[in-house]
Amino acid sequence: MAIKTETRFGDGTVGQASLVTAFIAIQLLAFATAFILDRPTWYAYFMIGSTAVTAYALDGSPFTVMTATVGSLLMVALGLPLFLFVARQSPSLVLEKALDPTVHRVLYLGVYGPLLAAVLSLLLGVPLAHLLAEGFAGQQFVESLVDLPLVVPHSVAGIIILFGFGQDGAFPQLSVLGTMVGMVLAMTFVAAPYAVNTTREAFETIDDRLTYASRIHGANRLETFRRVTGPLAIRGMITGGVLAWARAVSEFGAVAVVAYSVSFFYPVEGSVVRAQHAPVFVYNTYLGGGLDESGAVAFLLLAVSAFVFLVVRYLTDSDTIKGGMP
Incomplete structure (x- = not known):
């Protein structure tokens, strides 16, 4: 029997939304006052x-108050630097960078390159995730290889890519150093674990009886994947792709080693241009222009990345994406 926990202010959706709105408004007012x-x-x-x-008012439990207070320490460490970063930006400098064509190319590459890496991670990672969810001999070794990029230093990841796919590598005819291909490979190397692991967890949550029922009714393994397990795991796939994209957006070390600056087709100008991946560009701007200029570019990158992330999250919300058999 489930036990329902009642709060002091009830559990109405409207009431909770009002409390959350009021709490956020108070926080913003307090931060603005402290900043001024x-x-x-x-x-x-x-x-x-x-x-x-707030925890005491809503619940009153000493345990809840304790956990909320301790958790707020982490929120201070995560949120306060972000709030100060946004508040201390110069609007004129941000506008200047926002109108700079060079920054436009960097921001486009900062979204487009990671998108290619995320798609590649999903195309190659979903089949592997399905196998890992089912289990097979030697699975621990494969899992270790998948998770290895999570612990490899970023610059080392770039060196590994050059050894594997650069000159005298597995595909000598493939141009990697300083190319878009090399950038995507470096991003895929560090982002693929997120796509594989998240998708595997989605497959593992599917009731085995559904797969069994599909096979009993005459569907082969491919049809079962296409009509049952695939649709049921679609949210996990999308989440894995979003996480892989987010990881690729933030990659610096591997990209700086493999593809410091790359040429690519820029549709706004209708021609091939050359630019750096956004984190690399921000770092170079910091070295050349200082904290203010690099902060303005970083603010634009943060805004664009957050916008794309929120749009994808909205489109993949449970009310929009529903897994199931077509």
């Missing part, structure tokens, strides 16, 4: 204290 007074430490204390008070 140049006392960001005050806001850190306020966030921790207000979280504890």
